[in-house]
Amino acid sequence: MRSSSAKPTTSMGWSPHSRDRPGPTGPGAKVGAEMTEAPMDPRLRPEVFWARLRSALAEVPEEARTPPTDARVGAVLVLLEDTDEGPRVVLTRRRRDLRSHPGQVSFAGGRLDPGETIHEAALREAQEEVGLHPDSVEVIGSGPTFYIPPSRFWVVPVAARWVTPHDLTENPWEVDEVLRVPLTQLLDQDRWRHAPLSLRGSTWAWQLDDDLLWGATAVVMSLLLDVAVEDWNRGVTPESLGDDLAVRPWESAPSWQRRARLEGDLPAIEQSQLPHVTAEQVRRARAWADERGxxxxxxxxxxxxxxxxxxxxxxxxxxxxxxxxxxxxxxxxxxxxxxxxxxxxxxxxxxxxxxxxxxxxxxxxxxxxxxxxxxxxxxxxxxxxxxxxxxxxxxxxxxxxxxxxxxxxxxxxxxxxxxxxxxxxxxxxxxxxxxxxxxxxxxxxxxxxxxxxxxxxxxxxxxxxxxxxxxxxxxxGLPRAAWQAAGVPMTGxxxxxxxxxxxxxxxxxxxxxxxxxxxxxxxx
Missing domain, CATH: 3.40.50.10260 (YjeF N-terminal domain)
Incomplete structure (x- = not known):
């Protein structure tokens, strides 16, 4: 594996590859769009794109790309290959029967093993998930760490240039399909979508050929485009795209029964069999009990x-x-x-x-x-x-x-x-x-x-x-009468x-x- 130093340099003496490498089209690799004869977007030319990305990664402060020592830490590999139309990013579609992020488009990645570095973990996970040869890539550097609230993971994106592309093979236990998405698709405004956040604002999302790119992977891709492709979004913000282009994939996400965490046998009841109460009803039930000592x-x-x-x-x-x-x-x-x-x-x-x-x-x-x-x-x-x-x-x-x-x-x-x-x-x-x-x-x-x-x-x-x-x-110890006094129907x-x-x-x-x-x- 060819790897840059822990702190990538911005030396203008770096020489980009003299020719683009179209990726393989064999088994296990789905191309996001057909090759075209249109001239390459000048912002995606190797000497421009890679120089901007290297410079941006070199400027990420050490503390920003270092996750907390005692946290749950993972690494993902942002793998990019050169093609005749510009860089193409390698993504995966996770199996829909996985408990974690089922069916989502994601980078290859996972939790660090004991003693591993961030870069080692990202490459190992890519090897395990899609059969990537570690010596076929050049690690460029790490981006800023981000936190995934639902799983409480801190994840570090590792950017790499795929200098010797080869056929990839999905690990059938984790990956449904390997996706190779040209960045030209992400620059195509017809594919732009946005995912509204729970409080305010939105994050970027993209409608690919058969998949939706959203969530943490889309956040990383938008950051990469921000630093590597000048004015890629033409000043447009995701929330300004409007309701017609809003996507809410979590509403149709695959689901599982909650995983039991407590030892021993405990009685169980289906939650839907119980009345669900408002905060005001809880206050009224408690007040009823308070009045009676x-x-x-x-x-x-x-x-x-x-x-x-x-x-x-x-x-x-x-x-x-x-x-x-x-x-x-x-x-x-x-x-x-x-x-x-x-x-x-x-x-x-x-x-x-x-x-x-x-x-x-x-x-x-x-x-x-x-x-x-x-x-x-x-x-x-x-x-x-x-x-x-x-x-x-x-x-x-x-x-x-x-x-x-x-x-x-x-x-x-x-x-x-x-x-x-x-x-x-x-x-x-x-x-x-x-x-x-x-x-x-x-x-x-x-x-x-x-x-x-x-x-x-x-x-x-x-x-x-x-x-x-x-x-x-x-x-x-709140009696049934307290809930009934608060307007909660109590039957059964x-x-x-x-x-x-x-x-x-x-x-x-x-x-x-x-x-x-x-x-x-x-x-x-």
Whole structure:
């Protein structure tokens, strides 16, 4: 393999290849468009395109292309070959029965193996997925790291020039087809589309011959075009394309049953059999209970017990010596998190509490401190001085009254958390997800969510599913009469007839491809 140095140079003495190399058209390679006799776009000429790309990659700061040390890290190979009409990018269509990003157009790539560099991982994954010969490419450099919220991966794109093209062979376990897409297709305005984000704005998408290019792969391609092809979009922004050219592929993404994360047998119920409640109905049900002496402190105790039980099962049935970090807000959820802190400490866990606001019941933190449990307030400047979280994190920051997106101290805590590869247990909903609206902007991505009493209407939304993970319903003692007083129809047997913690199954729920927010750049 011919590789540039870790810091690509911008030396004008670099000599591009003297002739273009049309790629092979044998098995396993689908050409995105037929070769034409039209003159090459001058912006795509090798001496122009590659010089601009090398220069741009050389200017990426080291910190921007370096993922967090303790995060989930992956690498993708942005493989480009020269042809008579300009560069062509090698993509894959993932199998539709994969659990991760099923059916999406993507670069070859995957998670780093222990001891691998980013470049080594990108080349190994391309070899495994499409049979690429590592010595047939020249690695140009790495682009800026980006974060994929649904899977909590930090991914580094590695740009490479395919100097000796050869036939490629799909790995049938991962890849449906290899796609070789001319950049001229991406410059063709008739193919431009946009994917609206959950909060505001859009990202670029392209209608290829038979596939839609969108998500994180499209974000990387738009960045590449920004730096390597002058004025490629003619000043057009994706959101300005209008509703007629908006695409929402997550609405038809393949789906899987949620993967069970807790050890042991727990009763289960299909989520669709339960009523889904609004934030106002939850408030009214709680108010009904409060008026009758069944107050928030008692409910917090039940919620904390459910969280402690969840952590115990997540850790194989034993919490002795397990380090648990609990993010606590000023809401009823925060009170549940503080109750869990006390119960987990009693069960032998090493507990650290990080608060993102004054606790609703200050006496809870007084008790914890007196018991020798660390309680720290999150500062606006960040959590670098705190160090990494424990082996499990509980998200008990925001309750049903919070409106998205994340902001202020909860946003600081969430930004810190995404830098670490640790399982997250959320109480009721991951912080940043609205009980009524669902997903609107950045939020915590949970591995397990413990829902209190009844699921909220947000859990009906497919685009929320990648963020809640395996979902359980916890009994906090709100009687049926409280829900009925709040206007919730309650029929049939109690969901807790077989136990106080019940797994919610959900047929037809989307995987991590089922959300519009596929990538965030500069999120470290």
């Amino acid at each position: 069944d107050d928030a402190v008692r409910r917090a105790e039940h919620a904390g017990r459910a969280l402690a039980h969840t952590v115990r099962r997540l850790r194989g049935g034993d919490t002795d010596g397990v380090v648990v970090t609990i993010l606590v807000g000023p809401s009823s959820n925060g009170a549940g998190g503080l109750a869990a802190a006390r119960l987990l400490a009693t069960a032998g866990a090493e507990v650290q509490v990080l608060t993102v606001g004054a606790p609703r019941f200050p006496e809870q933190t007084h008790l914890l401190r007196d018991a020798g449990i660390i309680v720290r307030a999150v500062a606006p400047g960040g959590l670098e001085s705190v160090g990494p979280p424990g082996e499990v994190v509980i998200d008990a920051m925001l309750g049903i009254g919070a409106e998205p997106p994340l902001r202020a101290l909860p946003e600081v805590a969430a930004t810190w958390l995404r830098r670490y590869d640790v399982p997250v247990v959320a109480l009721d909903l991951p912080s940043g997800v609205s009980a009524d609206i669902g997903l609107q902007g950045a939020c915590i991505t949970a591995d397990v969510t413990v829902v209190i009493g009844l699921p909220t209407v947000a859990l009906n939304e497919a685009i929320v599913q990648p963020y809640v993970g395996d979902t359980y319903l916890a009994d906090v 047997p109690s969901p807790f007839s077989k136990g106080p913690l019940v797994r919610l199954t959900a047929e037809g729920r989307a995987t991590d491809a089922g959300t519009p927010d596929q990538a965030e750049l500069g999120a470290s």
